[in-house]
Amino acid sequence: xxxxxxxxxxxxxxxxxxxxxxxxxxxxxxxxxxxxxxxxxxxxxxxxxxxxxxxxxxxxxxxxxxxxxxxxxxxxxxxxxxxxxxxxxxxxxxxxxxxxxxxxxxxxxxxxxxxxxxxxxxxxxxxxxxxxxxxxxx
Numbered sequence: 223x224x225x226x227x228x229x230x231x232x233x234x235x236x237x238x239x240x241x242x243x244x245x246x247x248x249x250x251x252x253x254x255x256x257x258x259x260x261x262x263x264x265x266x267x268x269x270x271x272x273x274x275x276x277x278x279x280x281x282x283x284x285x286x287x288x289x290x291x292x293x294x295x296x297x298x299x300x301x302x303x304x305x306x307x308x309x310x311x312x313x314x315x316x317x318x319x320x321x322x323x324x325x326x327x328x329x330x331x332x333x334x335x336x337x338x339x340x341x342x343x344x345x346x347x348x349x350x351x352x353x354x355x356x357x358x359x360x
Contacts, residue, residue, distance in 0.1 A: 225307065232353060235299070236308070236311045236347060236351060237297050237300055237351055239346050239350075240293040240297045240311060241297055243278060244292075244293035247286065247290030250282075250286075251282050251283065251287070251289065251290045252282075252290075254278040254281055254283075255279055255283055257280050258259060258282065259277060259278070260278045271328075285321070288317050289314075289321065289340075292314055292317075293312070293314055296310045296314055307332075309351065311347050311350075312352050314344075315345070315346070315347030315348035315351060317344075318344030319341060319345065322337050322344065333358050
């Protein structure tokens with residue numbers, strides 16, 4: 223029986239979270255860009271604050287790139303052991319948490335289940351990716 227070391231388990235956890243985040247980011251981002259009214263995802267442009275753009279196209283592009291494409295590129299980097307890939311996973315975690323904050327504070331969007339899932343993913347990425355760096359400083 224082969225027992226994985228802590229680094230392999232940490233890497234696997236990050237890859238799983240990034241794949242799920244990337245897949246949902248691709249689907250959600252594509253839905254918002256292709257249907258800027260938000261109807262595909264059960265959204266309404268009336269939910270947006272008056273100062274925001276007239277549709278979800280910009281938000282969709284941000285989700286598509288930052289929460290869809292970037293996590294999947296990071297997965298490839300982790301699998302190929304590219305230096306800095308673990309740090310990139312942490313940055314994606316910070317971006318994910320930032321996106322939830324923007325949704326709640328700036329856009330005034332209330333989607334508790336989605337926001338809880340994104341917050342959890344961001345926190346797991348940040349904590350798991352930062353774990354080795356914090357341990358080295360001690």
